[in-house]
Amino acid sequence: MSALAIVGAEIVQSHTILKDHAVVVDGARIRDVSPVAFLPPDIVQRKVDGLLAPGFIDCQVNGGGGVLFNATPTIEAIRAIGVAHRRFGTTGFLPTLITDTREKMQAAVAAVRDGVAAGIPGLLGVHLEGPFLNPERKGVHDPKYMRPIEDEDIRIMTSLGSAGRTLVTLAPEMVPMAAIARLAESGVIVAAGHTAARYEVLQEARRAGLTGYTHLFNAMPPLMGRDPGPVGAALEDRDAWCSLIVDLHHVSAPSLRIALAARTTERTMLVTDAMPSVGSDLESFEIQGRTVFRRDGRLTTAEGTLAGSDLDMASAVRNTIRVLGVSPPGAFHMASEAPAAFLGLGAELGRIAPDYRANLVLLDDDLKVRATWIDGVEEVDR
Numbered sequence: 001m002s003a004l005a006i007v008g009a010e011i012v013q014s015h016t017i018l019k020d021h022a023v024v025v026d027g028a029r030i031r032d033v034s035p036v037a038f039l040p041p042d043i044v045q046r047k048v049d050g051l052l053a054p055g056f057i058d059c060q061v062n063g064g065g066g067v068l069f070n071a072t073p074t075i076e077a078i079r080a081i082g083v084a085h086r087r088f089g090t091t092g093f094l095p096t097l098i099t100d101t102r103e104k105m106q107a108a109v110a111a112v113r114d115g116v117a118a119g120i121p122g123l124l125g126v127h128l129e130g131p132f133l134n135p136e137r138k139g140v141h142d143p144k145y146m147r148p149i150e151d152e153d154i155r156i157m158t159s160l161g162s163a164g165r166t167l168v169t170l171a172p173e174m175v176p177m178a179a180i181a182r183l184a185e186s187g188v189i190v191a192a193g194h195t196a197a198r199y200e201v202l203q204e205a206r207r208a209g210l211t212g213y214t215h216l217f218n219a220m221p222p223l224m225g226r227d228p229g230p231v232g233a234a235l236e237d238r239d240a241w242c243s244l245i246v247d248l249h250h251v252s253a254p255s256l257r258i259a260l261a262a263r264t265t266e267r268t269m270l271v272t273d274a275m276p277s278v279g280s281d282l283e284s285f286e287i288q289g290r291t292v293f294r295r296d297g298r299l300t301t302a303e304g305t306l307a308g309s310d311l312d313m314a315s316a317v318r319n320t321i322r323v324l325g326v327s328p329p330g331a332f333h334m335a336s337e338a339p340a341a342f343l344g345l346g347a348e349l350g351r352i353a354p355d356y357r358a359n360l361v362l363l364d365d366d367l368k369v370r371a372t373w374i375d376g377v378e379e380v381d382r
Helices: 075-086 102-117 151-157 177-185 199-208 229-236 253-263 313-322 328-342
Strands: 004-007 010-013 016-018 021-026 029-035 044-047 051-054 056-061 090-098 125-129 165-170 189-192 241-245 268-271 284-287 290-295 298-301 360-363 369-374 377-380
Touching: 010 328, 016 328, 051 328, 056 075, 056 125, 056 268, 056 313, 056 328, 075 090, 075 102, 090 102, 090 369, 102 125, 102 151, 151 177, 177 189, 177 199, 189 199, 199 229, 229 253, 241 253, 241 328, 253 268, 268 313, 268 328, 313 328
Parallel strands: 004 044, 010 051, 056 090, 090 125, 125 165, 165 189, 241 268
Antiparallel strands: 004 021, 010 016, 021 029, 051 360, 284 290, 290 298, 360 369, 369 377
């Protein structure tokens, strides 16, 4: 494949925006980012308008395109979810299995392994959110599936190995510290979520190998003056990674701004926690025998419990810029560079720079997605 120069767009490069530059794509990689005036005269050019940013990376995708990963943990489901979210700029994702049986967890990991081998565009690994959570902070997770961790669980959670990244969300107060250490030492990324752990327990978990916090504020007790808990621990610890659901339903805008004031954008990342409704016209769907309803951008059970989100990554970026007041480069960092680094992929994804994989998203002036590239292969939004 001959090199291609993408020209005409403003280019998001780390914490700045370049004008009058071109991104030279050679196969699956970026060869160069250079002034348009310096391009070789014979190079093929692709003229575009708008803003060219690193492709979005979403570490928490329960479903999309009418598909729920828990319901069908298969390679076909992963492919459908990836297609649905690519329309919204997501070029890298972790299909996410919420609390379920051990058999379902094993099936999910096997499907991801097969999906990576099959080259599903954008598939980076798996996120296992549960079942080792605190039932007091269950959210929509079914507590009947929550249980103590056992050796067989650790075997399954570490079985993907080098085929992709494995992220596990657990409640540190429900899991022995030795188990957290075993997971971390095996290369699993461990995050705290659906937890009521005390500050001191979280500090111990950090020393054992926990590196992140899943959807800050949600499924956690509030910050208290004499009991900082998970929220306080996450706000204080800028060396840890932290994800936010910026749909403006899960967390209020002022609370999100407070979190960013405390943590900055550097190790704070956007996730969608998306459900099957994203990229589909579904008005309701089933999750483990319960009906979830889609109303005014919210997904709730009949009892009013939030059940994931109807959010896509492009909308999360727009909300972060327009409502939270984050600069465009800062918001794009939260959607790409930060999650890439969290997953240990910061040397090849999350930036528009030489030798990085050519995973890109083109947005118009309203920050709506017009085209994406995954490993140099373009797909134009229709």
